[in-house]
């Protein structure tokens with residue numbers, strides 16, 4: 001039997017196009033400086049270091065100046081807070097973010113509170129999350145905004161549809177559920193403690209995996225014809241000893257059931273970076289009004 005394979009939601013291609021559009025938008029703006037983004041990174045987690053490099057490279061590509069700082073793992077909470085205060089005052093800086101995860105001794109939530117909400121490029125400050133809850137305009141969290149932008153690009157209907165988000169993190173699950181609700185979907189949040197997860201996920205027209213567990217979403221948990229979005233980024237070691245990046249969705253089997261599916265890599269990851277650049281440019285334009 002020939003299985004019909006799902007169409008790919010190509011986040012990498014869309015992210016590249018959005019970056020070109022942002023570059024043109026920056027070139028057209030006639031301010032006397034470029035937009036600026038400060039990424040604060042602590043310690044030497046190799047995955048985080050790679051993501052930060054990616055972000056800085058993407059900034060350079062579109063014409064955003066980087067004011068990032070890399071701190072030793074021993075840095076204190078107060079040193080980081082002072083840095084954020086300085087960046088809040090720095091006129092050249094439109095966006096500030098703290099790369100996660102942070103070492104145990106640091107309080108990431110307390111740091112987030114210190115960021116000027118108008119420079120909150122990750123959209124994670126309580127003011128911006130509160131605006132999202134209220135349906136007001138504000139800077140939106142990058143990964144969920146990237147999911148919404150990708151669904152919009154492929155004209156996936158959301159109004160009245162059953163959307164199930166598996167994962168309840170403040171970085172992805174909670175804000176994404178609110179954005180889907182704003183788009184008139186009927187939204188369920190499931191998580192690692194949900195009973196009979198398969199029964200919940202099988203009800204989904206739009207199914208999002210955002211837990212961080214490889215292969216969590218198997219083919220028998222997916223309604224035929226569903227749109228499957230994979231937010232997981234898990235590095236797994238193969239029997240051969242080499243490492244491979246996989247999502248939360250068992251791509252090889254789910255692609256035979258779903259109508260649309262995001263790949264990992266090349267799906268939501270690049271969209272996260274594109275939305276970060278977009279937030280930075282939005283802040284830049286608003287700060288010049």
Ligand SMILES: Nc1nc2c(c(=O)[nH]1)N[C@@H](CN(C=O)c1ccc(C(=O)N[C@@H](CCC(=O)O)C(=O)O)cc1)CN2
Nearest residue numbers: 051097098099100101122142265266267269270272273
């Ligand atoms: N302050 C933040 N910390 C973290 C966030 C975040 O949005 N803000 N998200 C993740 C990491 N992350 C960005 O920081 C991120 C991860 C992965 C990608 C990406 O483009 N992945 C590629 C593959 C890259 C690879 O080969 O390793 C892809 O999926 O195609 C972008 C951003 C946690 N921390």
Ligand SMILES: [Mg+2]
Nearest residue numbers: 031032033288
């Ligand atoms: Mg100026």
